[in-house]
Amino acid sequence: MNFIYKYLAINTRGILIENYKISHSKQEVFEYILKNNLIPISIKIREIALYTTKILSYRLHFMYQLSVLLKSNISLIQSLNIIQKECHMSVWKCILAEIIKRINQGEAFSATLKCYPKLFPEIIYRLIEIGEHTNSLEKNCQLIYQQLQQQQILKQKITKALQYPCIILIIASIVVSLMLFFVLPEFKAIYQTFNAQLPIATRLLIIISDKIADNALYIVVTLVCIFWGYFIHRKYSPNLIKREQKFILHLPLLNKLICWQQLYYFFQTLHITQKSGLTLLEGFEYVLKTLKHPVYHDAIHSIYQKIQRGISFSESIKREKLFPYLCLQFITAGELSGNLTLFLEKLANWYQENLLNYVNKKIKLIEPMLILILAVVITGLLFTMYLPIFNLGNIIS
Helix, strand or coil: CCEEEEEEEECCCCCEEEEEEEECCHHHHHHHHHHCCCEEEEEEEEEECCCCHHHHHHHHHHHHHHHHHHHCCCCHHHHHHHHHHHCCCHHHHHHHHHHHHHHHCCCCHHHHHCCCCCCCCHHHHHHHHHHHHCCCHHHHHHHHHHHHHHHHHHHHHHHHHHHHHHHHHHHHHHHHHHHHHHHHHHHHHHHHHHCCCCCHHHHHHHHHHHHHHHCHHHHHHHHHHHHHHHHHHHHCCHHHHHHHHHHHCCCCCHHHHHHHHHHHHHHHHHHHHHHHCCCHHHHHHHHHHHCCCHHHHHHHHHHHHHHHCCCCHHHHHHCCCCCCHHHHHHHHHHHHHCCHHHHHHHHHHHHHHHHHHHHHHHHHHHHHHHHHHHHHHHHHHHHHHHHHHHHHHHHHC
């Protein structure tokens, strides 16, 4: 496990330096300080170096700042120093300090980013590398920023759309559990004092509640074992994952969602790589390295192999059922016009917009249905529990 250490040291000119270092141990930090001709004063552990969502999301801000500073004709080292000074995240301060140090020692910027694969995937440092070789670093930083921004916006909108239905389901589960395991036993005790036969619906509900309460531990352990066994088997069985994803692709609500999400990512990545100066085949290689969905991965790999054999992109995509006719039309138009990059961008934007519209539309349909189901379930439980009370007058008399 890595930790963030804050250290104070004095340099050869007698100036006190305060800095941060990500390391496994204090001893490693101590050796690092001595190696840099510094006299250590204090080394204190600050926090565990974790790549949280907040840390990863700062990457977008970093790429934006870097592209703006480079566009203003500020050198790379000066730009990184400015970003590092104003950054308030310990992890990023350490990483930026290390990147600056290694660049000053003669390493390329892209080479330093390779050391942090969780923050900078291969597609990012490869685009930076191309920018260094073609003297278009600012342009490629802007492209990376645009891609990260679009991915974040898409993720945020989908998450926001799903929040309300999830909250309703959680509330429904809590309310039903409270009624079954806390309210119903109290009613059961009241019913028993009257020594009268309960309605069949109430008796059935009590039997279900008792069975669940008596076997709760067994049920939980069984479910945990089933899910744990399935996920362990899934981890070591690519065929199982593929069958699972094929099945999900045939589910009514999820098929379009998954299809458009994968197509958006595919065309967006191809557009970015083409615009940065990579060849079409190199763009395919990055898609294949980063795409997680096994069914789409196989389809894209098949297209990639056909293009390698000299078949055109449009001809290759025509034979794949996972790509709608619209894809073929746009790719063909791009090839005929000699402006494939533009049509890849249009496809990416089209699938992004349709994905967001589809999610919002379905959520608007699902929300009232969930509220209705919740109302029916709770009303049914209340009616079943209060049903014997309606006959209390007859029982008492």
